[in-house]
Amino acid sequence: MANRRELTGIGRRPIVMLALCWTLGYAVALVYPMAWMNLFLAFGAGIFCCLVLMLKPRGSAWFAGMLIALAAAGWYGEYDAGNRSLIRLEAEETNGAGFRGRIMTPVEVDGDRVSFQAKADRVSLAEGFPPENGGRGELVQFSIRLVKQEEQEMAKHWQRGDKIELEGTLLRLGEARNFGGFDYRDYLRFQHIHWQMTAKGLDGISVTPPAFGEWGGWLVLRANDRFREQLAAKVEQLFPEEQSGFMKGMLIGLEDDIDPELFDQFSRLGLTHIIAISGLNVAIFLACLIWLMRRCGFTRETYLLTAIALMPVYIAVTGAAPSIVRAGIMAMIGLYAAYRHRLKDGLHIALIAGVGMLIWEPYYLVNVSFQLSFLVTLGIILGVPAMNKLLPLKRPRLRDAVSITVVAQFVSFPLTIYYFSQFSLLSFAANFLLVPVFSMIVMPAGTAAMLLSFLSLYIAKPFAWFVSQVNTLLFWIVDGSSRSEWFQTIWPSPEPVWILMYYGLLALLVVLMLGERDSQEAGEKTEPMLYTMAEHRGRERARRWIRYVLLPAVIVSFAAVLWTGYDPRREKAEGRVHFIDVGQGDSILIQPPGNGGSLLIDGGGTLSFRKPGEEWKQRRDPYEVGRKLLVPLLKKRGVQTIDELILTHQDVDHFGGLQAVIEQIPVKRLIFNGTLKPAAGVEKLFQTALDRGIQLVDARAGDRLEKGQGTVLHFLYPFREADGSGLRLEQDQNPSSIVFLMEMSGTRWLFAGDIGEGAERKLLERWSALEPGTSKLLEPPVDVLKVAHHGSKSSTSELWLRAWRPRHAVISAGVKNVYGHPHPSVLERLAAHRVSVHRTDRHGEVQMTVREGKIYMRTKMKE
Incomplete structure (x- = not known):
């Protein structure tokens, strides 16, 4: 029962209360900033809190907690108000x-x-x-x-x-x-x-x-930069090029040279904490340092004080990220407590370090590294003893390793999916099996090689060779594990309420399981004769109630919360169309009502104007709209599978981002215009699709695609060739763009790719020539028109607008693009037809929701 008493008594600890209330005050000030949250509030609430703690009236604990939260809100508000620019400029x-x-x-x-x-x-x-x-x-x-x-x-x-x-x-x-x-x-x-x-x-x-x-603080940091550069140079000398960036990140916190693909692989498996300097690095550093000093005959007091003195140096050398600062401060507090022969309470040490960091820099509250580092640390401190008690493992080391991994996974899960929108089912196994190898072999041996290289490269190189061989094996395992789509899950960013429900049910589940186990052990050890028959029956009823009713109900509720978080749009009666701002390009996400699946139209692309001989301009991790913008957005919105990926045509500003999409999100069908543009990027895209088993579909006028409840796509263009010829090469793709009409819950949408005036006329003439009553697709109006070719003057003709009579139009164009899109003549024609125009270059993303036959619109930016 001791562990349960410890868990339930946390709220009575003053340091715990201080940390919780201080963080709550910061959170309130961050979400609901008010002018009265200032230094006066902080000092006033602080003084009243001191009076309450001295006088101790009835309910003083709750009152003191509220005052601490108010003081924290005032401190944060004053700090945030001081974060303003000295430069006043109306223009952008x-x-x-x-x-x-x-x-x-x-x-x-x-x-x-x-x-x-x-x-x-x-x-x-x-x-x-x-x-x-x-x-x-x-x-x-x-x-x-x-x-x-x-x-x-x-x-x-x-x-x-x-x-x-x-x-x-x-x-x-x-x-x-x-x-x-x-x-x-x-x-x-x-x-x-x-x-x-x-x-x-x-x-x-x-x-x-x-x-x-x-003189200035920059002088010390300048010297630290030079030392880090020397360490980085040694790492580059010791390790092969494909590993040096990884080792620099692991050993000294320099992550700029890490191979982006390798980083993505570690991220998919939830292993990025291996690369980031954190508490694990601090623990290994201290263990090696203390072991060395003890071997050299240092006294206990000497090596403890030396370790405390060297910790700030280690923090600075490794980059002083929030996670390493947290671990370093905790280590110094723990070492000092050991030096003074004081009882070390891990929970109090962590919270003192956290509150101290937040007082020094309140913006740590919104730092991902700070949040994950402290959350996992607190979870391990509180959860591992309970998990050790629940696990039926007899070997202490194995039980501790499993407990730490399980607790870290469950505790970090909500923040992991909130920030990264993905979770690998292999994450537990990868952390359990690979982290010990990196922490016990790669990190110590790599550090030894790096430091020994200052004495002699010949002595250091055998260590480095051994580490590189281990890395080669581990990278191969990570590469193979991260590529499996069967174990990779995509989660939409959860709401704060969902996160609170997750942690509340998880805590309740652990408490009930502990209670069940404690009552079972107590029943086995207690003689039945010590209880009356009535007491025995009462205990049995309570035990059965927990075991057969309450515990299953909590488990089912927890599973329901997980399922709701994984698929919040299931059976929703509304449809959504997202005109994503990808700069100069097109990308449109369609989510039909019900379980119609997701469609993605085009993927934008990064235009490059580099000439031969300018290879020196190539950046280590150049911006690519698919990997940097589109894929993260799709994951955040819970797009776990793309049923149809419609590539209207094969210009780079439409297909460029799709390479990252099909590499990271499962796609069932790729619908294209039946042509092939002779370009390396296009060939790579189609080859990747074939390698992944994606069905390639040649769309032509007259084709029809039904999607769930009341959503149908009618393909209007391009037309089938009279000779029935198959795939053909086409350099100029715009005239062959896919054009289709979508009907969704009583609304009509026209997506026109990049066709020009000639294709518009050809489309209208061909469909108008059909026998009367054959098709009602051309019957105007349409509710939303996706303006062709980003508003180019060569498209969206007067004939086109008269034929469709759109109510709303969306133009996807880049801010200050070099083409001058959209052209003033197109805007004038749209205005003449009284069409409401939304533009991504001015409004950012345009989102439209279809609910009961009506369209509701919102834009990310106000014009």
């Missing part, structure tokens, strides 16, 4: 902005791009209000595009602490343009950055090292 950008300041972060040179953050001494604007205090102290994100290869070497010599002066374009940071998409503006705002500055080429940019005698 301004040219000719001058900047003079100091580089505050390591400088990253990636292909033709240089990026870093710098703090201003002075900012000057060609227009608008002058910055407050001349902009001094403003932290700015820089992105400089190189124009000559020799500029790469020049930029590689820039370091933290260098003074920089330049003139460029000052941009307001971009916000998320799709619902649930990554918000770069918020991401940098939580780093106290509100503006980005861009420049082209290094001409006119002055970068000078700091003068002798200059």
Whole structure:
């Protein structure tokens, strides 16, 4: 019963109450910011809390908790209110902005791009209000595009602490343009950055090292950067190129060079914590350090104090991510408690570290690394003793390993699917089997090789060779396991209520299982004669109630919550059409009512204008719209399978993102226009589809596709060739774009690909020539028209609009695209026909919901 008493008594611990109430106050201030949440509230609530704790009136614990939450809300509100820019600018950008300041972060040179953050001494604007205090102290994100290869070497010599002066374009940071998409503006705002500055080429940019005698916190970090670069250089010398990036991430926290494909494989199996520096690294570092000092004859007090002193150095060298800071602080508190011969309470140590970090930097609350690190740590501290009691394993080490893995998986599951929208059923096995190998072999031996290389490469290379062989085997296992679609599940991002229900039912399930086991053990050990017959019957009834009623009910409820989270749209009577903002391109997700399955029309694509001889501009992980934007969005929306993937035509701004889609999301059928464009990307896409067993369907006018309840697709174009010829090569794909009409719950939608005026006329003439009554498809109006070719002047003719008489139109085009889409003449024609126009370049994503024959619209951005 001790474990259960410990679990139920947590709320009476003052440190636990402080941590819970402080976090709750932060969460309220984050979600519902108010002007009165400020420093006055923080100090006032803090003073009243002290009075309550001294006087101890009735209900003082609850009252004190409320006051702590109010104090936390005031502290967060004051901190957040101070996070504002000194630069006031009405426009989204301004040219000719001058900047003079100091580089505050390591400088990253990636292909033709240089990026870093710098703090201003002075900012000057060609227009608008002058910055407050001349902009001094403003932290700015820089992105400089190189124009000559020799500029790469020049930029590689820039370091933290260098003074920089330049003139460029000052941009307001971009916000998320799709619902649930990554918000770069918020991401940098939580780093106290509100503006980005861009420049082209290094001409006119002055970068000078700091003068002798200059001092600042950047000086220590500058030296730390140099040391990390030396360590990284040693890792590159020791390990093969395909492993060096992984080893740099694991050993010193430098993750920029990790192969993106390898990172994706680890992510699919839930193994990214191996790469990220965390508590596991700290534990191994301390174990090796203390073992070495004990072997050298150090006293207990000496090696404990030495370990405490070296921990901040280790944190700095490994990058000081929130997870490593948390583990380092916990380690220092634990080591100091051991030094003072005090009782070490893991729960209190973790919570003291967490509250301390949140007071120092309140924005840690929204940091994924901080959330996962603390959640798993607290789960292991609280859950492993209970799980050890429930598992029928006799060997302590095996039981502990299984318990830690099970608890970590269950505790981290909601946040894992919230942020990454996927979970592998092999995650438990992968963590149980592979983590010990990485932690007990790869990490220690790799660290030893890296440090020994400073003495002699000949001594270090045998260690590195052994590690590389182990890595080769482990990477092969990870690659094979991550490719299996049978074990990969996709989960939509859950709502906060669902997460609370998950944790509540999970806790209740553990408590009931513990209670059942405790009562069973107590019944076996207690003599029956010690109880009266009535007491014995009462205990048996209570035990049967828990075992046969309450426990099964909680298990069923927990399973129902999981199923609801996995498929929240099941049997929904509404349909949805998402016009996703993929920049200059098309991508439309259709989710019919009921169980009609999902359709995806096109996948956008990243246009490249690189010329031969410009290979030096290639970036390590270039932006690709399918992998970086489309696939994460589809997963967040719970698209577990795509029944039909409709490729209207094979231009890169329509097919480019689909390669990532078919590699990461199961697709049943790929519908295309019956042609093949001679291009490497197209051939790779179709070959991947064939390799994965995806059915290829040649769509032609007259074909029909039924999707669930009241949803039908009528294909209108292209027409079948008179000679019945099969697949043919076509370089110019626009005239052969697939055009189809969709009927959904009494509404009509026309999707026109990229056809031009000639194809529009041809389509109308052919369908109008049918016998009267043969088809009613051309009967106007249509509710929604997807405007062809991004609003090009060569499409959406007067004849086309008169024939269909659309009520609403959606134009998918990139912001400030080089083609000038949509063309003013198209907008004028749409306006003349009184068509309501929504544009992704202005409104971001356009979502339309069909409910009871009516269309409800919303856009991500307000014009």
